[in-house]
Amino acid sequence: MPTEIPQVVIDRLPVYYRLLSRMQDEDRAVVSSQELGEALGVTPAQIRKDLSYFGRFGKQGRGYSVERLTKELRLILGLGRRWRLVLVGIGRLGRAIASYRGFEPQGFDIVAVYDSDPAVIDTSVDGHAVRDVSELGANLRREPVDIGIVAVPAEHAQEVITTLTDAGVRAILNYAPRAVQVPRGVRLERIDPVISLQSMTYHMTREDQSQSAPAG
């Protein structure tokens, strides 16, 4: 396997995996790069190039084996094992995350939930006992987790993330609308709808300007 695979390619692999899993559930045996490209909005050439980073999955003119490609992508993405997650922050957003049914089938288990609000600590949310965030670091040292999901108010995000990474958490999914820092070697992904909206309004504004500009 080559050492440097572009991040944009890596970001597409989970999307391939999801589509192929669904095809496998529907008992599809073979899929062409043409069909994958149409479903995902990229060219067949891009599909072939992306998958070629990981070995030779397809036979010329015969398409890809759905079963084999799904299985390989599953291993490449690290989904051949289960991952332990902790969720910090159980406000409205945290509750939506805790109740999301899409994590567990993909190998992601939320094993503990934390908050700072005395009114919710020791209550149960979607089957999770809510623990006191002041005990987060100590608990993680006893019961390590792989990934932290942060759904606290922006002003607390950095402090919570530092507690998580100091206790050995290696990956952070940050829902708080704030730029945060993690130590070298810790993975960080952001989920932020305003950032996504602004990326689209940038383009929409430019289109509007070019339409209203005088020709020539």
Place this chain on the structure above:
Amino acid sequence: MPTEIPQVVIDRLPVYYRLLSRMQDEDRAVVSSQELGEALGVTPAQIRKDLSYFGRFGKQGRGYSVERLTKELRLILGLGRRWRLVLVGIGRLGRAIASYRGFEPQGFDIVAVYDSDPAVIDTSVDGHAVRDVSELGANLRREPVDIGIVAVPAEHAQEVITTLTDAGVRAILNYAPRAVQVPRGVRLERIDPVISLQSMTYHMTREDQSQSAPAG
């Protein structure tokens, strides 16, 4: 302004904007590329290069004017106006979105909310009257919106998105865990925590493998 700005740069602009807005709220007058880089986890050279696509904001050795840069980014990102949004799907996730206080200060107004569940249609959720999704297309033609937020179950996502784009919606923020297609010229952004988690587990798995592999 050059015509082709890399998408990765555009994706960073909202992040710059958020940080600078906060600095402006704190009455900061000037910021260096060094400081911006540290806060955002990129190099000062990258900051200078990103911002150079949009003109000359900084003076050599004197840093950037926080006020001027914030104002310019605001215009570049299309935040000098308000944007009309419709939210489709008011389950647990949709409710978290409808109640999110981060949209309105950035110029994003959720002007209508839709669902297909007779039990919630015509009820009020966070001040929004829930409308019947079967009336979505007709209503949008009378009262156009700019952006659609889709928080429906995966199997309904494509149908809802087609209804939105057929009625003239130019940008879609898709929370449904399903690859969907939009017509040419329509913007599409995906928010999907499982995809973000799998992008991180890809890297974590490779790190684990390289650590457990025999040396040499």
